Amino acid sequence: MPPRLLLTLLLALAAFAWPGGARAHSFAGSGGAIDLGPHATYVDDPGGRWSIDDVRRMPAGAFARGGPLERARYRDGAVWIRIELPRDLPAGAWWLVPCPAQVDSVRLYGEGLPHDAVTDLGTQVPFSARAVPFRQPVFALAPGAADPGGRVLFLRIASQTAILATPTLWRPDAFAAMAGREYALWGLYFGVLGLLVLLNLYFWFDLRRPLYLYCAVYLALFLALLLLLEGFAAQWWFPDRPGSVVYLTRAIALVAMGYTLWFGVQLIEIGRRWPWAHALACTLSLVLVSGVVLLLFLPDGAVLEAMLWLRVLWQPAFAFLLIAQWRARPDLRWVVAAFAVQVAGSSAAMGHTLGLVPSNEWARHSLDIAGLVHMIMLSVALMSRLRDSERRALEMSMRAEARLDQKVSERTAELASINRQLVTEIAERRAAQAELDAALRSERATHETQRDFVAMVSHEFRTPLSIIKAVAQRLRTHASLAEPDLQQRLSRLDRATQRMTAMIETYLADDRMREPEAARPTTAFAPRALIAAAAELHSAMDERLDAASHDALPDCHGDLPLLTIALSNLIDNALKYSPLETAVRVRAHDAGDHVRIDVRDRGPGVPEGERERIFQRYVRGSDGSGRPGAGLGLHLARAIARRNGGDLVLVDGGAEGATFSLRIPVAATPGPSSTRPDVADAAPPIAPGM
Template sequence: MLLLVGLFGASAAHAEPLPATVAVETASRPLDGYLTFLEDRESAFSIEDVARHGVFEAVTPRRPGLISGGTLWYRFTVKRTAGAAEDWVLAFGEPDIDDVRVYVTKPGGSFTETLLGRRLPARQLDVAVRLHAANLSLPEEIPTTVYIRLSSLHKIRFEAAALWRPTALAYAEARQSALHGIDFGVMAVFVVSNILLGLWLRDASMLMYAVFVVTSMCREATHSGIVTVILSDAGRPLNYLLSAIGLFGGISAFMIMWDLMFDIRKEFPLVHRVYRWGGILMLAPIFFATHDSFSLLAQYAQVIMLAVSIGSITMAFILVLRHPGDVLLRFYLCAFFPIVLLWGVEVGALVFPTIPFDLGRQVDIIATMIHLSILFLALGYRFVVTRQQQAQADAALVLEKMARERQRTFVDMATHEFKTPLAVIDSAVQVLELLLPTAPPEATRRFNTIRKAVSRLVGLIETCLNGERSEAMELNLRPVSPAAIAAQAVARDRETGRGEIRAEMSPLPDTCLADSALLGIALDALIDNAHRYGPADQPVDVVAQALGGWIIFTVLDRGPGVRPDEAELIFDRYYRSPLSGSTSGFGIGLHLVKTIATMHGGTVAYRPRDGGGASFALTIPVA
């Protein structure tokens, strides 16, 4: 008895509210102003203890009766006037409370008990509606005291309590269910459209937006109680799981979504790591949805969500200032306005008694829908802009292909027009050699000079035209012998008689996967480059070797080399080093070599040669 006195208070001198009356014309009677409450944080007391010894406090806007766990007791008295209907329904929220029990006093001091709450599947409830609902049979003109016991691992929130005529409640529930159905239908459209577009465009931000909308649907399904209407077998595990997905999954999706939309990785690298890893870690508490610690985790989650929201709004402002012409960023910033409005309502409810305490819950659904709608419009705008950019890129690609085709046609025509007279000259010299078999040595030497010059000119034309073709060259990979490719390039050079060339072949694979024609062009260009820039009395060295899964063709000369700041520039088209002096050339050969190496998945690189000169290494994979 002393324990009860200590817990409930030594005095019961609290003014009790007047009984709520239901009359003939009453369709529903809100219980605001008729309720008192008692906190039982240890969940230690029975209905008898509470009825006999409990000291209840009046429910006011400043004292609504709200705790994060344990048990809350509510009490009110109701009287049915003469002629009023006998059957009534007591309905109240918040819907996602585990254990709800309604006790009605009977003559003699005993109680009838009705079990409610989300621990029970909806099919076991007397009235399967969104809210907690219990049937009451009220005697005429006799005050009846009703006790409500609320117990939950999650936050306990008591709101929207009222007595209803069954038909009036059915009508109100049908209307609310229809509104929630429209809400869910709109969000389903958001989800499906963004999933399809996100997969089509490979846009991760659209996919994460769809995930965020799904978590919002889970949160609304539990908080509104609509899951009870949809899934008749839904009990506590499903409600806890949906609630955890809505809370922690929502925070995770929110963080990753804004990380992608804001491109935080580029704009705020440190914040990117916080958002990305924070979003992943926020998924862990979902697995503790039915654990006793979930209530504590949920409280921390609310603080984290507030911090993330403030951080995201701040970044939105900064990005709008950084990129004032970006319309999409302005859309994103506007999407936060409903969230800020919701915060204002919730803070106002705490400060100003005239604002209903549960107004924030009503505004929450509207603010969330506006937030999601603005983001949907923003992503729609992003889709339109992306499609326009793709259309422009496709048009540019078509024009480029047409230009390349015209270029290829011109190159083929130019090749023919250049080679035809050269072939005539070469043929004429051969005819002269046949007609003058006993020509003087000087004439024979002149004939050879002419043919070598023609061959050199043909090679020069091939190099220039191949450089122009480099953008449109096609790769024809086949198993070829790398040693044969190098030997053929060396043999072709020896035929020109331009100077000494030495070849060194290390053990090479029998075959490699390559285009022999293109590799021959690349080696010819490197060898030609070495002859033109190297001293005439110094040999050109060609080395072929295998290293790991790569084949390296190296061409070395004793020329002036390349300045360090030009080591990369020399592979650009039309670039010629100041050191080239009067040496003929067009800056095409090395660019062509780089293009062919890249097509093979390889590289070409320059480095100074020991003892002076240049070393160019063409590296390609074996397969």
């Protein structure tokens, strides 16, 4: 429903629901109702201790004259009202309605009536004890109570809240008709408020916005306060508990004042602009609500008057805030206007209660009229805010959708470009993969050709070298060739063939290291077999080799031919770098899970900066100039050791010589297929590497 249409409907309902239209004040001509205000005078009883006899003895001049008689003094005293009934008052039954519902005690005395005929009504009297079941006190006068004319009635009104007297005489039938209209209009009034409460609860439940829950509580408090102030709660819900009605009325009035103050500053959003005003309003709100507890210990009149003055003092500050927000926040003008109506109505009601505003029908019903208009405008404002927020949300959603469509288009184009790039890249990678596969196949074929060539060359070279070596050794033993010069030349020939053989075996071993591990056979062997096989290649050529082992060492496991080349390379390096007068020691040791074979020389050692570089391929030490070699021996020895689960490390490289340690894993328990070569079954004689 559009907010303007809802506002029109609710204002129409408010016009019908105005309580002022329910009371007729001059039915004298038609026999309906008589306003007794012009016929009434009053006198204050500050202590509330006067009796009816004391009042009757007072002269008529002691009573002051006034229209609707009101006093806003919150105290324990009383007001005595003297009513001279008109002389032309028609005889018959009359009902007297002396005051509104919220008066603690009202008593009726008539001249010539006995004291036990006094009737006591008000909020202190249970509703079920009333002779006329109406929300306000009603005294039923006997048919002869006003006959003959000139009779005088006395009313004693006592209350700790504002005292308001509007004495009116009604014919019973006219009163019944008026009560029916009034109850119908009040029902419409409460129905509008109840509908607003339900609408706000629905919006809160549907939208999950706390603001609508706060507004529903605000409206519910106002509705409950009106039900209590107008006497409906005592009639419908607490007919036998007047004390509960009195306390609830005053407690809910204080809670409503405090909550209204807090809710108002929340709704007009002054917290960001004036934090001090927001803090002050919250503090005053707590003070007003705390009055609910003070009512249990202090006189009700004192508490209510103090809280009412606090609220009155806050009204100018709140009005200033409303004016400032009207100018600064155009989007809050509906809310500001609604609270402006509420401020005007409540100010008029409080001024009327405190005696600051003249009493009239508008002043008496200012809270009811302004309250309904305020509630309607506030609900319309919240609905308008909801509509505006939905419109803004729709606009933001449309803009976001447009941006999303643009981003989707951009992303789609980007993805298409990336997809094309990926297709191109995939094609390029496939072409590169094909080239790589072809290159790999070519490399494999080249490697196979190289292996075949190396194997062929080594086979072709071994035979003549072996023949030359054997001939050289036999010539050295021939008696006719014993001359030193010939023996020296034969020895050179022997060493040359030995170096040629060692070079072939080294390159063949490096080629074998590139084969898959599963292609190389491994065996379990005794450490002395490995040392003997390596030493046999050098003992005939150089007697400086001191190689020894013992049978107590555990068996090793690995590729014996390759390990023989590794140890032979270590021995060959030690012999090359040691002086001619020093020996090279080879010893084996048990190191737990491996056997350690140390090769010790007496050469110049290895400089600190070269101790890792010498294990690289084709790298030689700085002192290797003038000595034969290609820089492949140590690299190959370490690679063979690691390939067999061991390692080769430089234990000591000082100036007094170097010690290389070859570590070989210990063999497990020999299985049925494993073999253990003995010294005689060691690797075939090969020369040391370079």
